[in-house]
Amino acid sequence: MRLARRVVGITGAASGIGRACALAAAAEGADTALGDLDADGLAETAALVENAGRRAATTVVDVTEPDAQPSLVRLAVEALGGLHGWIGCAGTGSGQWALEHTREEWRRVMAVNVEAVFFGAQAAARHMVDHGGGAIVTVASMYGQRAAPARAAYCTSKAAVIMFTQVLALELAGRGVRVNALAPGYTDTPLFRFGLQRDGLPLDRMLQRVPAGRMAKTSEIGAAAVFLLSDDASFVNGHTLTADGGWLPNGAWQERLSSE
Numbered sequence: 211m212r213l214a215r216r217v218v219g220i221t222g223a224a225s226g227i228g229r230a231c232a233l234a235a236a237a238e239g240a241d242t243a244l245g246d247l248d249a250d251g252l253a254e255t256a257a258l259v260e261n262a263g264r265r266a267a268t269t270v271v272d273v274t275e276p277d278a279q280p281s282l283v284r285l286a287v288e289a290l291g292g293l294h295g296w297i298g299c300a301g302t303g304s305g306q307w308a309l310e311h312t313r314e315e316w317r318r319v320m321a322v323n324v325e326a327v328f329f330g331a332q333a334a335a336r337h338m339v340d341h342g343g344g345a346i347v348t349v350a351s352m353y354g355q356r357a358a359p360a361r362a363a364y365c366t367s368k369a370a371v372i373m374f375t376q377v378l379a380l381e382l383a384g385r386g387v388r389v390n391a392l393a394p395g396y397t398d399t400p401l402f403r404f405g406l407q408r409d410g411l412p413l414d415r416m417l418q419r420v421p422a423g424r425m426a427k428t429s430e431i432g433a434a435a436v437f438l439l440s441d442d443a444s445f446v447n448g449h450t451l452t453a454d455g456g457w458l459p460n461g462a463w464q465e466r467l468s469s470e
């Protein structure tokens with residue numbers, strides 16, 4: 211059990227990748243403090259964690275509110291006895307083209323994907339530096355490392371996550387806290403499916419660029435997050451772990467190549 215006797219705080223835990231992170235952490239022995247806007251989804255995740263034999267404490271929060279993440283840290287400490295890991299997973303998508311982009315949409319995306327992830331990591335790190343250290347994972351995206359049309363705000367927000375993660379890693383390295391970014395590729399979640407539908411995107415053609423030939427299962431992304439939180443990653447710091455089935459290094463246009 212790689213996370214035995216540890217408490218992990220997770221934002222965006224009501225759905226998709228955040229829920230999978232909670233289940234992966236619980237499977238490795240962690241208790242979980244879970245925050246999200248979606249009360250019903252949170253309750254479902256908590257029930258799944260408890261079915262796996264671990265404790266779950268939940269709070270319905272909007273991560274863009276200034277006290278939301280300090281309150282999740284307090285919940286972890288008061289209800290579960292500490293905070294050793296943190297996953298900033300709450301996020302939002304966006305599909306506006308640059309020439310039509312509104313300031314409102316830009317600010318909405320930055321508030322959730324950048325500001326909230328940064329200040330969540332800050333809240334977690336403030337506790338960890340005074341209580342024996344810990345590990346933090348910020349959820350970025352392969353789209354923080356490559357551009358995509360109609361994704362100016364989203365790509366920029368995820369690139370920002372990757373950069374501030376590196377800065378946090380440098381600042382906290384001497385204080386017992388590791389900070390790494392996790393950059394998923396196409397992962398089968400409600401957010402991803404919503405974006406496909408909103409923008410009329412052809413999933414089958416998109417998957418032709420993925421050498422793995424498929425979307426990620428959320429459990430595969432949860433497993434990568436647990437690795438980064440665990441002592442298996444004790445010398446991994448300021449890194450961006452891309453879990454995209456090979457999409458990023460693939461230079462071929464929409465082709466899944468085979469030598470056969």
Ligand SMILES: NC(=O)c1ccc[n+]([C@@H]2O[C@H](COP(=O)([O-])OP(=O)(O)OC[C@H]3O[C@@H](n4cnc5c(N)ncnc54)[C@H](O)[C@@H]3O)[C@@H](O)[C@H]2O)c1
Pocket residue numbers: 221222223224225226227228245246247248251271272273274299300301302303322349350351352393394395396397398399400401402
């Ligand atoms: N699914 C993908 O293909 C993919 C790829 C790369 C990165 N990501 C990133 O993974 C993260 C999780 O996305 P997902 O695909 O699991 O989506 P999802 O919609 O299944 O889950 C996102 C969760 O975040 C919560 N959330 C959103 N705004 C919030 C707020 N202001 N306060 C509190 N909670 C809030 C939602 O309620 C939801 O439960 C996001 O940061 C997303 O950008 C997803």
